[in-house]
Amino acid sequence: MREKIWSQVKVGDEYSFELEDVKRTHFVRYAGAGGDFNPIHHDQTFAEKAGLPTVFGMGMFTAGVLARVPSEWFGPTSVRRYAIKFTSRLWPEDTILLQGRVTRLYDEDGVSHADLGLKATNQKQEDLIRAEATVRDWRP
Amino acid sequence: MAQIQPPGFPIERGKIHEFANSLLDDDPLYHDLNAARAAGLPSVVAPPTFASAAAFFPDPNARGPSIKGLDMRFLLHGGQELIFERPLFAGDELHSEPGETKSWEKEGRRGGTMKFIENETIWRDRAGKIVLRVRNTLIQTAGIVKD
Numbered sequence: 215m216r217e218k219i220w221s222q223v224k225v226g227d228e229y230s231f232e233l234e235d236v237k238r239t240h241f242v243r244y245a246g247a248g249g250d251f252n253p254i255h256h257d258q259t260f261a262e263k264a265g266l267p268t269v270f271g272m273g274m275f276t277a278g279v280l281a282r283v284p285s286e287w288f289g290p291t292s293v294r295r296y297a298i299k300f301t302s303r304l305w306p307e308d309t310i311l312l313q314g315r316v317t318r319l320y321d322e323d324g325v326s327h328a329d330l331g332l333k334a335t336n337q338k339q340e341d342l343i344r345a346e347a348t349v350r351d352w353r354p
Numbered sequence: 355m356a357q358i359q360p361p362g363f364p365i366e367r368g369k370i371h372e373f374a375n376s377l378l379d380d381d382p383l384y385h386d387l388n389a390a391r392a393a394g395l396p397s398v399v400a401p402p403t404f405a406s407a408a409a410f411f412p413d414p415n416a417r418g419p420s421i422k423g424l425d426m427r428f429l430l431h432g433g434q435e436l437i438f439e440r441p442l443f444a445g446d447e448l449h450s451e452p453g454e455t456k457s458w459e460k461e462g463r464r465g466g467t468m469k470f471i472e473n474e475t476i477w478r479d480r481a482g483k484i485v486l487r488v489r490n491t492l493i494q495t496a497g498i499v500k501d
Contacts, residue, residue: 233378240376247369247376248407264428273431274406278377281402290383290399290441297435352441354394 216289220326220351223316229287230313233279236271238306244275271304276342280334283314288328288349295348301341309337314347326351363408363477367444370400373407390443397444402436405477405488408450432470432491439485446485448477453487466496 241255250272253260261269277298284293304310311334318329332345358364367387374384382389383399390398442448453474462468470493477486 240378244376247373248403250406274403274434275377277434278373278401278403278406279379282377282379285379285402286381290381290401291395293402293436293438293441295435295437296402297433299433300431354396 216287216292217351217353219288223319223328225316225319227316228314229283230311231282231286233310233312236304236306236308236310238269241269241271241275241306244272244278248272248274248278250274268306271306273298273300273304273343276300276304276310276334277345279310280312280332280343280345281347283312283332284330284347284349287314291352291354292349293347294327294350294352296345297347298343298345300343302336304336304342310342311335311337322350361449363405363448363450365400365404365442365444365446365448367398369407370398370404370444373404374401377401377403395441395443400442400444400446402438403434404442405436405448405486406434408448408475408477428495430493430495432493434491435487435489437487439483442485447480448485450475450477452476453489462495468496469494 238256245251245256252272254264254266255269255272258268261267280298281293281296284296313335314330314332316328317331320327327348327350330347330349332343332347333341334343335341371385374381379401383393383395384401385398387398453476455471455473457469457471460468460470470491472489472491475488476484477488479485
């Protein structure tokens with residue numbers, strides 16, 4: 215667990231990592247694991263008929279990878295709220311930068327909480343997702 | 355597609371392992387039962403967006419908005435909000451019920467008139483306690499949206 219983060223964290227602290235060179239196989243593996251079999255995410259013929267150059271990633275794939283920011287930083291049991299807005303599509307061969315920043319620290323019912331601003335951007339600095347999370351010092 | 359019986363969403367260790375791997379997440383609390391127990395947890399934890407795998411377990415008593423009448427080619431997922439009362443663990447079994455559904459229209463900049471549909475799903479554990487609320491926003495555009 216990551217309890218010691220709570221005695222160190224400050225407003226403005228940041229956490230980030232990169233996912234390089236996303237492949238269609240990532241989308242297919244996520245389809246199997248997450249259950250989203252919309253063909254727009256795995257079927258080239260279907261994507262072309264819809265007027266797209268190729269398949270694009272599920273928003274929930276990028277959202278799942280972005281959720282690693284709060285879960286790696288504060289621990290997987292810490293997430294109280296996660297709210298995402300999809301803005302641009304993720305294409306094969308994109309590299310994603312996942313970033314988070316602490317915007318507020320507070321106590322609620324005697325439990326430490328932090329609000330985070332999060333975003334996933336591609337190699338062209340376009341936003342794929344903007345998100346907010348609330349994490350808390352949850353104990354079993 | 356066949357439905358699991360009795361209806362419900364079993365949170366399973368193998369499925370959590372597979373789901374976390376699909377997000378390239380190697381946190382031991384998702385994959386290692388002993389690490390989870392050593393941390394005082396009942397079992398491995400489900401990643402925050404794991405409930406989206408509930409699409410595998412549609413509950414006939416608790417459907418979201420019908421996809422009928424929506425054109426899958428022009429249906430976008432606008433966003434999602436997850437509110438957890440507690441983390442989900444392998445061994446949990448959840449049941450869903452519909453929350454509020456709202457819909458509204460807006461003139462889009464790139465795709466003509468857009469229809470927004472927001473629906474809430476409420477997930478309860480075996481004890482009947484609410485553990486998670488999921489709010490999804492779907493956007494139906496008039497045509498394909500160019501990036």
